[in-house]
Structures are given as C-alpha cells and as structure tokens.
Amino acid sequence: MSGWIAVAGLGPGAEALVTPEVSAALAEATDVIGYVPYVARVAPRPGLALHPSDNRVELDRAAHALDLAAAGARVVIVSSGDPGVFAMASALFEAVEARGGTGADIRILPGITAMLAAAARAGAPLGHDFCAINLSDNLKPFALVEHRLRHAAQGDFAMAFYNPRSRARPHQFARVLEILREECGPDRLITFARAVTTAQERIETVTLNEARPEMADMRTVVLVGNAGTRRVGRWIYTPRGVPAP
C-alpha cells in the first residue's frame, strides 16, 4: 500500500505564519524530510521520524521521500517559505520524472514565501507587477541572471531576489547592483529584508546609490521597487497603477 508525500511550506519563520493545512499534515506524518534548519522547526513526537539533511541534496531528499512513501509512509518534505518558489516541489517532480512515475499520492501545500513576508514588513513594495529571481548561479549560468535582470528592469517590474549572496560568490551581487544602477538609476528604492518574522529580523530600505553588497547575505531577501515606488512615513509602497501617458 502506497503512502503519501506532502511538500509543505513552513513560511518564513514565525509559527503564526504556518497554515493550518501544513500543521495538519505534520500531525499525520510518519516521516519528516528536509534541510537541517527546517526540520528543526518540527516538534518531535513518538511515531514521527525526523530526517534532516544538508543543503544542496534536494534530489537525494526527494528520492528518499519517494522510497519511504512506496513503503507506505506518510511523508512531509518541509521547505521554508513556499515549496513551489525556489524550493523542494520542483525537485520532487524531477525525481518522479527520473524514476518514470510514482504510485504515491503527492500534495503540494503552499506557504508564505519570503518575498511576500518581507514585502508585508516593509509596506507594499510588490503592490504592482513584479518578478521573482533566484540570484544563485548554482543551477543556471550567471549570464541568464543578467539577461533576466535587464528584462525585468526594462519592463519596469518591481523585483524580489532570493539567494542574493553567498560566501562562494561574493562578487556577483555587486554586479547585480551595478546592472540595476545602470537600468534603473541611482534613486530607485531597494529593501534588504533579513530573517523576516524571526527574532533576528532586520529591514532596511535605501537607494540603489546607497546599496552595498554587504547589506545582503543568504538569509536576506532583496526587494527592488519599480519607477513609482516611494516612501510614506516608515513604509515603502508601489502604487497599484501607472497613469496613462
């Protein structure tokens, strides 16, 4: 008898942002699989096996979940944020495709993704058309990042960047800021939102001219406004529309 797999988004960090749907799946699970800090957010209980694993082993993790489910387990793969946004859902389907299918019942359980939690804390910087871009070149060439940045800027999209900067590639985010200054000018607003909704949360909005690569790390999501984004009081927001020319 086949079990099931739920790929669940735990949201950005605060327990109050975990959906009841995800909590219910965790309450029924026999096994929880995921990156160490996400599995650490799940309370241990009798009958629940926790399987924490390192970063960058997404496909192994997905294969492990498929094996457990094939043996009848009820498996929750935990992601932070939303599992469909630069997280485990795509990895699971890659693994399913690689083995030519699965008998397991699969459900993807959405969560509050980092960019929307960050936007909420900053005001409403993504209140009009926007793009989400993963700046890591772990799984794509950096030239494609540059190409997408320019299209996003030329389309006057607001932008959200995931994985803006790591120790392995400190220079690339400096290049991103350069491209943005070229395309959007020095006064465009940019928000660095670190560890959103946790005790370490820090939200800072500056102009592109003031932005420095060191303002981002791997726990930061970066939001860039469109041409109309502005400050009101301690908030920033992007108007809902653009007047006809």
Place this chain on the structure above:
Amino acid sequence: MSGWIAVAGLGPGAEALVTPEVSAALAEATDVIGYVPYVARVAPRPGLALHPSDNRVELDRAAHALDLAAAGARVVIVSSGDPGVFAMASALFEAVEARGGTGADIRILPGITAMLAAAARAGAPLGHDFCAINLSDNLKPFALVEHRLRHAAQGDFAMAFYNPRSRARPHQFARVLEILREECGPDRLITFARAVTTAQERIETVTLNEARPEMADMRTVVLVGNAGTRRVGRWIYTPRGVPAP
C-alpha cells in the same frame, strides 16, 4: 487614543490556508472592512462590525479604515490571497499618503496568494524565476501590459496573470494569448486555475495553441511555463535550473 489597522490576506478560499496570525487579528478586531465576498468569509460575532463594500472602491475603503482607527477602532481590512499582491495594502498606503500620514498602527499580514495556491495544485510551474502581472487595464494602459508581457517572455520567465479577463474587456485576453504565441511558440504550457481551493476549483493545462480566451474569467489565475516547463504524470513543473549552454 489611536487604534490599529491590519491588512490581512485570507488566502485563496480554503479555511485551512488562513494563517493563525490573520485569525488572531480577526479575533481582536472591532471592525472588518472589505469587498463583499471577502467580508462574507468572516464569522459574525457580538462586538464586531462588518463593513462590506463594492469592488473598485479601494481608496474609500482605506479612508474608512483610517477614520475608524483614528477613533480608536481595531480594524482589519480583508483581502483575498495576499494583501500586498494586487490588493488592499497599496491602496491603504495611497490613502495614508493622501492625508499626509496617520497616527494608527498599521500591520500588513501576508496570506497565500492565488498564484502560489494555483501552482501548488498544478504541480510546480513557478519553480524557477517568474513574473506576476495584473492583466487588468483598470489602473494602467494596456500598452504597458503588452510591453511587460514581451519582456517577461523574452527573459524566459514563467508567468502568473491576475485578473486575466472581465466582461468589460473580453478582447484583451485574446490579444495576450496572441502575444504569448508569438513570443513563446505554440507548445508552451499554460494552466487555467479557477476558484482554487474552493468547491468550484477547476485546473486545466493546455498548450498555447489549444488555449482559448473563454478558458479564463475573473476567478481564474493563469500560469504560463517557461521554455523548460513540462508534464510529469498529472502534474506540470518547471525545473529548478537551466543548464549552461
């Protein structure tokens, strides 16, 4: 004494997707403001005044919330999905700006936005870089929609469209499909997700060649894959990366 305003996202429809944070705010509120069908999702109770209003009066609604909060009320403005994505958060900040500030405490409470709920039901079509575009020309010229569509397609972003089609502008979505066929070719996958997570949910994935304007209405969110998006079993997904050329 000033009250507070929380702009809360109720998610796409299912109660299991309302965050505990939003439920807690509703439990403390004295007043709930919003578009009729969203206010209808809030359970009445003694001490809670419900203020449903029509569509397209976002700024009146925001001004009403500011007036109530100035008089000490605890106001929740309800949006479906996430309040920061084509919803009430930007409208509130526009209203705050128009009156030169507010003494009220404002919090934006994120929710599960329609595109991420739809993506989860379909698989993982937004598993790589993507754009969110509001196709309505209510608050921007349609030429800007076209401009953004072409940049999104040329950047090979996956895409999510909000408000794809209304009775007032039935021809525009036909034009959107034409542009997409030009830019992305006939075989690109497109998903029509209607009334996601409700009893009326319907999810349908076809190629651009098979897509018809009638497949969308105002309760539909539309997802378009990137060049790598494909089917696996009953799911569609976008791989997490793009191989180097």
